[in-house]
Amino acid sequence: MTTAAPRRRATMAIWALASMAGLALALFLFAWSGLYNVAASRGHWPIVEWLLAFGMRNSVELRAMPIRAPALDEDNLVKLGAAHFHGGCAFCHGAPGIPVSPIARQMLPPPPELATAMRPWKDEEIFWIVQHGIKYTGMPGWVALERADEIWAVVAFIKRMPQMTASAYAELALGSVRSASQDGKALATVESDPQSTGACARCHGAEAEAPTSALVPRLHGQPAEFLANSLKEYASGVRRSGIMQPLAAPLGSEDIHRLADYYARLPPLKQHSAAPDKSLLERGRQLATVGDPANGVPACNTCHGREALARYPRLAGQSALYMTGQLQLWRAGHHAATDGGAIMAPIARRLSDHDMAAVTAYLASLAAEPAATGRP
Secondary structure: OOOHHHHHHHHHHHHHHHHHHHHHHHHHHHHHHOOOOOOOOOOOOHHHHHHHHHHHHHHHHHHHOOOOOOOOOOHHHHHHHHHHHHHHOHHHHOEOOEOOOHHHHOOOOOOOOOOOOOOOOOHHHHHHHHHHOOOOOOOOOOOOOOOHHHHHHHHHHHHHHHHOOHHHHHHHHHOOOOOOOOOHHHHHHOOOOOOOOOOOHHHHOOOOOOOOOOOOOOOOOOOHHHHHHHHHHHHHOOOOOOOHHHHHOOOOHHHHHHHHHHHHHOOOOOOOOOOOOHHHHHHHHHHHHOOEHHHOEOOOHHHHOOOOOOOOOOOOOOOHHHHHHHHHHHHOOOOOOOOOHHHHHHHHHHOOHHHHHHHHHHHHHOOOOOOOOOOO
């Protein structure tokens, strides 16, 4: 009796291992035979499709559990997400007034039309999908995984899109960009982008048009050297952004300098910022003009005033919301490999939240001026 039980258990273990080995061999031989048709045009067997969908749903739900969504009903966040969705997502997922591309419809699985047929994912689950993408589909991961601020903007827009009309979508996604109609010759011989997916003005405005979102910088009148260097950093991935890198990467050196010169020559825009309390403005003025030597914070105007080096941005008249967001990115260690990383990251970490609010409110209250030539 005492010896029979261990033998029985050993026999069962051997059978279990043999069964697993046999199953593994059968699967290998099946794959080796080529009998399973991998053509996207044929689709999966129903059982395979069900298993993939079932596994995907549960995988996303599990990994999204630790994520906590911020407030997503802020208009500036939605506008920023709309601009990226139009350039990076609408081709596959469609949008109000924009059908899904016939090419995307032949993908396996076909991407869902998010304006009409998106399953009821939670906000956190949409975030995880946008951030990481989905294996065995055409859904890519975010270019800069650490830029949660950009990803939440896309989530905010996706949540609002089903209620939009085609005209409302165009207003949000295109901003001041309007696609001009072309005659037959131009359609036949000129390379064009009828949806204007690469136009900078969709986010940053142009001529007398301001950016669509206060989370986006005003490029009008900024030094050309700073603009060109920023585009090069985005294109190479040194400055991390899932929104900017795909747009900057295809630009050649001449294109970058022409674009930088264009915005540098535009007159600065007037900023209409809400007037904060006087004590906050006074603290911001001190930080901008004198700094906080006791805490190792230099005066902002040393690098960002009108007469500063041409490699640095001018901050007068910029959106307080945008500047605060950038300081928070510096504080968190983003953009560490850029030219300004060694300077700005320590400064941002020495600023309290109150000081960030004060200095950005003060700088936003100033009238923007054209950048001087800049010290050599």
